[in-house]
Structure formats: structure tokens, C-alpha cells
Amino acid sequence: MAKENKKDQLQNLPACVSEFIRQVIKKMRYRHKVLEDVKAELMAHFEDELKNCATGAERDEKARQLIAEFGDVKLLAVLLRRAKKRCRPLWRTIVARSFQTIGVLILCFIFYCVYISLGQPNISINYLHEMTNLNRPVVDESQNAAPLYQKAFDLYKEPPDIEFTEEELVSWNDKILLNAIRENEWVDELTEKELTALKTWISSNTEAIELFKQATEKPYCWWERKTDDKSLIISILAPELGKVKNFSRLLSWRAVLKANSGDIEEAFDDLLTCYRAGRHFQGPRTLIEQLTGWAIQAKSIGTAFVILQHQQIEGLLLKEFQTNLEKLIDEGSYIPDYTIESFFWKDILQRCYTDNGNGSGHLIPGRLNIFTGKDMRVLNDFENPVLNYGQYLGLSLITTDRDKIRQMFENYYDNAQQWAHKTPWQLHQENVDFEMDMDDWPRLKQIRYWPVTVLMPALGRVNQIAYRYKLHTDALITITALLRYRQDKDQYPKNLDELVTTGYLKNLPMDCFSNKPLVYKKTGDDFQLYSYGPNCIDDGGKPSYNEKGKYRMWSDEDADAIFWPEPEPKEPKIIPTYSPEMLMPGY
Amino acid sequence: MKFESQLLKGIAPVVVLEILSRGPMYGYELSQSIEQRSGEILTLGKGTLYPLLYNLEAKKLIKGKWESNQSSRKRRYYSITGKGKDELVRQKAQLQELTTGLNLIFGGALATV
Numbered sequence: 001m002a003k004e005n006k007k008d009q010l011q012n013l014p015a016c017v018s019e020f021i022r023q024v025i026k027k028m029r030y031r032h033k034v035l036e037d038v039k040a041e042l043m044a045h046f047e048d049e050l051k052n053c054a055t056g057a058e059r060d061e062k063a064r065q066l067i068a069e070f071g072d073v074k075l076l077a078v079l080l081r082r083a084k085k086r087c088r089p090l091w092r093t094i095v096a097r098s099f100q101t102i103g104v105l106i107l108c109f110i111f112y113c114v115y116i117s118l119g120q121p122n123i124s125i126n127y128l129h130e131m132t133n134l135n136r137p138v139v140d141e142s143q144n145a146a147p148l149y150q151k152a153f154d155l156y157k158e159p160p161d162i163e164f165t166e167e168e169l170v171s172w173n174d175k176i177l178l179n180a181i182r183e184n185e186w187v188d189e190l191t192e193k194e195l196t197a198l199k200t201w202i203s204s205n206t207e208a209i210e211l212f213k214q215a216t217e218k219p220y221c222w223w224e225r226k227t228d229d230k231s232l233i234i235s236i237l238a239p240e241l242g243k244v245k246n247f248s249r250l251l252s253w254r255a256v257l258k259a260n261s262g263d264i265e266e267a268f269d270d271l272l273t274c275y276r277a278g279r280h281f282q283g284p285r286t287l288i289e290q291l292t293g294w295a296i297q298a299k300s301i302g303t304a305f306v307i308l309q310h311q312q313i314e315g316l317l318l319k320e321f322q323t324n325l326e327k328l329i330d331e332g333s334y335i336p337d338y339t340i341e342s343f344f345w346k347d348i349l350q351r352c353y354t355d356n357g358n359g360s361g362h363l364i365p366g367r368l369n370i371f372t373g374k375d376m377r378v379l380n381d382f383e384n385p386v387l388n389y390g391q392y393l394g395l396s397l398i399t400t401d402r403d404k405i406r407q408m409f410e411n412y413y414d415n416a417q418q419w420a421h422k423t424p425w426q427l428h429q430e431n432v433d434f435e436m437d438m439d440d441w442p443r444l445k446q447i448r449y450w451p452v453t454v455l456m457p458a459l460g461r462v463n464q465i466a467y468r469y470k471l472h473t474d475a476l477i478t479i480t481a482l483l484r485y486r487q488d489k490d491q492y493p494k495n496l497d498e499l500v501t502t503g504y505l506k507n508l509p510m511d512c513f514s515n516k517p518l519v520y521k522k523t524g525d526d527f528q529l530y531s532y533g534p535n536c537i538d539d540g541g542k543p544s545y546n547e548k549g550k551y552r553m554w555s556d557e558d559a560d561a562i563f564w565p566e567p568e569p570k571e572p573k574i575i576p577t578y579s580p581e582m583l584m585p586g587y
Numbered sequence: 588m589k590f591e592s593q594l595l596k597g598i599a600p601v602v603v604l605e606i607l608s609r610g611p612m613y614g615y616e617l618s619q620s621i622e623q624r625s626g627e628i629l630t631l632g633k634g635t636l637y638p639l640l641y642n643l644e645a646k647k648l649i650k651g652k653w654e655s656n657q658s659s660r661k662r663r664y665y666s667i668t669g670k671g672k673d674e675l676v677r678q679k680a681q682l683q684e685l686t687t688g689l690n691l692i693f694g695g696a697l698a699t700v
Binding site: 037038040041042044045047048049066069070071072075076079080082083084086087 | 613614615616632633634637638639640641642644645646653660661662663
């Protein structure tokens with residue numbers, strides 16, 4: 001109503017005046033309320049000026065004259081606007097300036113986001129090629145074990161399901177042989193059906209095992225890795241690793257069955273075959289390959305312990321086994337090599353970040369699914385990207401630049417490689433905080449170094465695992481020597497030095513957790529051999545147990561690692577059940 | 588006689604303050620009053636009047652208020668503030684000094700014109 005009234009008032013004025021006022025108001029471009037005030041004031045002015053005009057013509061003439069006196073519309077509008085702006089209160093000026101600043105910042109932010117989003121990686125190094133060059137020794141291809149391994153894998157038969165009746169079957173998992181049988185068990189711990197399935201599995205793989213054995217005798221093993229140019233080298237899968245692990249179980253179980261039937265020589269031969277296979281996965285390889293190599297060696301060592309505990313073995317066989325093992329351990333490597341592992345993150349950085357030139361080395365949001373998407377399925381289970389583009393963009397804005405990420409990775413890997421040459425005891429003495437405890441980082445740092453938190457492997461743990469495997473082998477050699485000594489001398493030696501001086505052992509077995517020889521104690525007609533364990537303290541031969549009460553070496557950080565004899569199982573942990581009365585007395 | 592616009596621009600604020608010191612007025616009334624009281628020697632350009640009033644208002648020398656007059660028309664009346672009065676005194680003193688200075692230059696000729 002008020003608006004219409006004002007419109008009417010404007011119509012009461014000559015057309016040229018109305019148009020003049022409209023133009024002034026239009027060009028002022030300011031707050032509506034202020035414009036209305038100015039408009040009303042100008043209208044009032046013209047009305048007052050024209051009120052004494054007797055005729056329409058006179059009125060029009062006077063109006064034109066007044067408009068001329070007001071001058072240029074644009075200039076008047078600018079002057080009025082400027083003056084009115086000066087009139088506004090301070091708080092309004094602050095708010096206006098704040099909004100302007102925010103607007104400019106938002107605009108800058110949008111430009112920056114576009115700039116970030118349009119970044120392109122500069123893939124300059126073919127790390128797959130680098131890896132191939134490092135892996136492949138310059139020797140005759142006929143000495144490569146890989147083709148023979150491949151033939152063995154092609155012939156390999158999966159274990160049969162155990163034939164349970166419906167009544168016997170507790171869980172569907174029981175049907176799967178490798179789930180049912182426990183690691184490092186003796187034959188008498190297997191059920192008849194498990195044993196039958198195991199024998200069937202072994203006999204169906206006789207030919208494959210023979211080829212596998214031939215492969216392990218080759219001096220080196222090299223697999224050609226392939227990937228298309230668009231994929232990260234971390235996406236290279238090594239299907240042979242799973243197969244090698246299956247063969248290690250196959251050989252270990254065959255060794256147990258053979259040892260049980262008295263064929264110790266062949267049993268040891270299978271274990272040495274398994275151990276030899278482990279060597280093919282050491283040196284400059286991926287971490288997972290190196291870990292697999294050590295794991296299958298540990299498997300054969302563990303099985304050898306079981307056999308020694310359950311069978312009386314002739315001294316000559318023991319000596320041969322010990323000699324072969326000593327030879328193999330001299331040829332093997334227990335120092336992790338992180339050269340190739342570092343290629344993974346270097347490749348990821350070159351594919352996910354712009355280079356440091358024009359691109360300023362920022363994370364490219366469109367490439368971030370590499371971290372969480374399909375290509376990274378080897379590192380996590382995410383089949384689909386877990387973040388949306390906005391979140392990726394946010395991460396790109398917050399995360400620190402390529403140089404800093406690279407620096408952090410390089411430091412970590414350099415330290416890891418350097419510390420890999422130090423025993424756990426040395427690191428303990430030097431109080432080295434090996435792992436970067438990223439959980440303790442401030443939240444902002446965790447986000448800024450997000451790629452590091454996602455990709456950084458626990459290399460400190462890898463170093464320790466490598467030393468554990470070596471220690472395990474040393475302990476087995478020592479025990480073999482001790483058993484031989486007893487067969488010859490009808491008693492165990494007073495100390496380990498005696499083993500060395502009498503030629504049963506080449507060197508004293510050094511405990512990497514104490515920098516002293518392994519702890520050896522004569523106990524009646526037997527002996528005890530153990531390491532200080534991860535805490536680097538002699539806990540007097542305190543064993544560690546899993547929740548089922550079974551002895552489990554390394555499961556407790558504050559226990560010793562007992563190699564001989566295997567500690568008796570203890571009562572499993574009982575999870576207490578509470579009645580409502582106990583939880584809420586008087587309920 | 589019409590003044591050069593630049594010359595008038597310099598004294599326009601003090602003229603407006605002086606006129607408003609005698610009572611509140613709206614824009615048109617003010618421009619009429621300036622003309623009448625100056626014997627039509629001083630004329631404030633219409634395009635200058637309102638920006639000048641708004642500027643004085645911004646400096647809090649005057650304040651505007653919408654009011655209805657006898658003919659029930661709404662007009663924005665401007666009145667001088669305390670700060671405006673102080674400023675007027677200061678400006679008047681300056682003008683006085685200016686006149687004295689000019690008289691000295693022109694040998695008293697200005698006073699006799």
C-alpha cells in the first residue's frame with residue numbers, strides 16, 4: 001500500500017522529474033531503505049519547487065530547469081551514495097567490510113580449489129622398471145627358480161575337505177583341512193579324519209613337491225612383474241606368495257608324517273627344502289616377499305622343533321641336518337632391505353602430487369582414490385573410495401606439500417634401514433623410539449601428514465621379526481648340537497661354551513635381545529634354552545601363553561622366548577560371567 | 588551575482604550550519620532561506636545541497652528527522668547538533684580571520700565594498 005502510494009506521488013510529478021528521480025535512485029545502487037528516503041526527499045523537493053506553477057506548461061518548464069540545476073544524474077547519484085555511505089554507523093561499516101573481505105576470500109578460495117583440482121601429476125620415473133633392474137641378477141636364466149616354481153604351482157592341488165557327518169560338524173570351518181589342523185602339532189593330536197585328509201592332500205601333490213624341491217635348489221628366483229602404466233606399482237600382486245606358503249605347509253606336514261613313520265632323513269630333507277625356498281624371497285624385494293620368505297623358514301624351523309621333541313633321532317642325522325642348516329643360514333639374509341619398499345611410496349607421491357615446479361607439489365584430489373580405492377586393496381579392504389570429492393578436496397587443501405611428505409618418508413626409511421643392522425638389544429640400549437607413534441600426533445598433524453599415516457608400515461616391527469626368525473634358527477642349531485652332545489656323552493654340557501670347544505657348535509648362539517649367549521640351564525635330565533625376549537630382561541624362563549592357554553612364543557612382551565622344552569599348556573583364561581547380583585548388589 | 592562554485596563549496600557547510608542554527612528546516616526551505624538571507628547572492632546548487640546535507644549528517648554536525656508539516660506533507664527536517672554548533676563557532680572564527688586577512692591585503696577595500 002505504502003509502495004503504491006509512493007508510486008502515485010511520483011506520478012503526480014512531471015514525467016521528466018519522475019524519470020530523473022528514478023534514474024538517480026537506480027544509479028545510486030544502495031540499501032533499499034536509504035534509497036526510499038532519498039527518493040522521498042527528492043520528490044518533496046520537486047513538489048515544493050513546483051507548487052507555485054500555475055499552468056502545466058510552466059510546471060514542465062520549471063521542472064526541466066530544476067533538473068538542469070541538479071546536474072548530471074550519474075554524478076548526483078555517486079555523490080548521494082558516497083554521502084549516505086558516510087552516514088552509516090560504524091558497526092554497519094564493519095559488517096559491510098567483513099562481508100566484502102569474506103567474499104574476496106571465498107573467491108580466492110574457489111580459484112585455489114579449481115587450481116588444486118586441475119593439477120596434474122608428472123610421472124617421470126618408472127619404478128617398476130627400477131624394481132626389475134634391482135631384482136634381476138645378471139646370471140643365466142636357466143638358474144632362475146621361478147619357472148620351476150610356476151610348474152609346481154600349476155600342478156598344486158588344494159587340500160580336500162574333511163568328510164564329517166552332519167552330527168560331527170560343529171562349524172563349517174572344520175571341513176577345511178588347513179583351518180582344522182593346528183600349526184606345529186604332532187600326529188597324535190590330529191583326528192583320524194584330519195589325518196586321512198592330510199595324507200590325501202600330500203599324496204595328490206607328490207609331483208608338485210618334487211618340482212618345488214628342484215626350484216629351491218636354484219641359486220636365485222626372479223619373477224617378472226607387470227602392470228599397466230596407469231597403475232601404481234603397489235598394485236602389483238605376487239600370486240606366488242600364497243602358493244609358496246601352501247607348499248611350506250605341505251612340506252612341513254609331510255615332514256611330520258615321515259618323521260612319525262621313522263623316516264627322519266626325508267623329513268629333514270623336506271624341512272631344508274622349505275627353508276631353502278625362503279632364501280629366494282630375501283634381499284631387495286618387496287616387504288611382503290621378504291616377510292613371506294622368513295615366515296616359511298620359520299615354519300620349517302617350528303616343525304623341526306616339533307620333530308626333535310617327539311622323536312629320538314640318530315646323531316649322524318642330527319649332525320647332517322645341523323650342518324645343512326648352518327650352511328643355509330650363512331647364505332641367507334636376515335637384514336630387511338627397504339629399497340624396493342620405498343619405491344611404493346615414491347611411486348604414489350609422483351602419481352598423487354603435482355611436481356614441485358608450477359604445480360607447487362600439492363595433493364591432487366582426483367587422484368586420492370589411489371589411497372583408499374581399488375589400487376590400494378592390498379593395503380586395506382576398501383573396494384570403493386571412502387571419501388567423497390569434497391572431502392578429498394578438503395584433504396588436498398590441508399595436507400602438507402610433497403617435499404615435506406617425501407622428507408618424512410625418506411627419514412623414516414633411512415632410519416629403518418640403518419636400524420635394521422642393529423639388534424633389538426642395541427636399539428633398547430640406545431632407547432631408540434623406532435616407530436613414529438602417529439596416534440600421539442596432534443590431530444592437525446595427523447591430517448596434514450595423512451598420506452604418511454595411511455602408507456607408513458611398521459618397519460620397527462619388521463626389523464624385530466627378522467631378528468626373531470634368525471634367533472629361532474640359531475636356537476634350533478644349538479638344540480640339535482645339544483642333543484648330539486648328549487647322545488655322545490650321555491649327558492648335556494655344563495654350558496654352551498663346552499659345545500663350541502668340543503666342536504659340536506661353530507659359534508655361541510648370541511641372543512639379539514640380550515647381547516649375550518642364549519640362556520642355557522641344565523634341569524635334571526633335560527635342559528632349558530631361552531632368550532630374554534622383547535623386554536630384553538631375563539624373566540627366569542617365564543613362558544608366554546595365548547588365550548587358550550597354549551604356549552605361544554612372543555605373544556607376551558614381558559616374557560622370555562623359550563625354545564626348549566616347550567612349556568606345558570596352562571589353564572585357558574576364563575572370561576568371568578557376572579550375575580546381575582554381582583554387578584548390582586541389592587538388585 | 589552568482590558565486591564561483593568552488594568558492595561557494597568552501598563556505599557552503601558553514602552557511603548551512605548558520606541557517607540551521609536558527610531553526611530546523613527541510614532541504615527546499617533551506618535552499619530558499621540561503622538565497623533570501625543572502626539577498627540572492629548565494630545560491631546552493633541543487634545537486635550540491637543534498638550530498639552536502641548528508642555529509643554534514645555523517646559528521647554528526649546536523650541531524651535529520653522525518654516530520655509532517657501543516658499541509659500533512661512529510662519532510663525531512665534538518666537541525667544543528669551540539670557538535671554542529673561548536674563547529675559553526677570555529678568556522679565563523681576562521682571566516683573572521685579570513686576577512687581580516689583579506690582586508691589587510693586589499694587595504695580595507697573589502698570592508699567598503
